[in-house]
Amino acid sequence: MNTINNTAALCRLALGQTLMVNQLLDMEWKFGVTVGTSEIQKVGNIFLQLKLVVRKGNSTENVYMELTLPQFYNFLHEMERAKASMECFS
């Protein structure tokens, strides 16, 4: 919980600057099916790997994540909700 409050506070501080920090510059993705692992012989699992290229100040940082399909759909759903919220004010 403390970490959440700290990050939110940092974001509020960041907004006071003229440049947008932590701006998403690019999103790359890789998607496929895992057919086997060293721990399970036969698998048929969809994987989705995302690489977010984020601007932090003057440099960029890559953030990597791997999503299950439900996580991807949840992410998409929240993005659409955020966009809908923004449209109320533009």
Add this chain to the structure above:
Amino acid sequence: MADVDAAKSLSGLLNGIAQKVYYNNSDITEELLKTELYPELPQEEFRALHEKMKGLLKSIATADMDHAQLEAFLTAQTKKQGGGGVSAEQAAALSRFWKSQRIRVRESLLAQSRWEPSLRGLSWRVDLQTATSRGDAAHSGPVALMELELGKVGQDSEFVCLEFDEANINQVLKKMAEIQESIDRIVHRT
């Protein structure tokens, strides 16, 4: 009575092995399992039992055996000569254990094969800047702040905060639509 106790101890042992090997519970150790479940058994005998059960569980989990495969496997194990086989009671305990834990063990193994952090959660808010010290708030539209909670199995979460204006968010949604199309192509093909 003795049979019921033996069955309970063996179930406890299988669950303890699963906790340690598959569910990342570092509190469970071999010594703890011996003390709690088999206090009277000589050390060497317990070790052998522990290793045998661990090996059998590994074989079952690696193949993600269904009911038919499990029965065939356990029958073969009970027929083995010498000390390498299992008793009928042990086979029954393994069968009961796998019926209830198969899905959870599989999920855990799949999660362990994901080496990048996964998206554990996310929250967002949309802000409207009404004024800035530079006086240029007029041209700024709504800004979305999104906090992603990322983490790997067994590790603490890391939080990444991203900002989007309307153009950014449309770009991201466009990319996500491309991903969605790819998913639909594969899912419909299978």
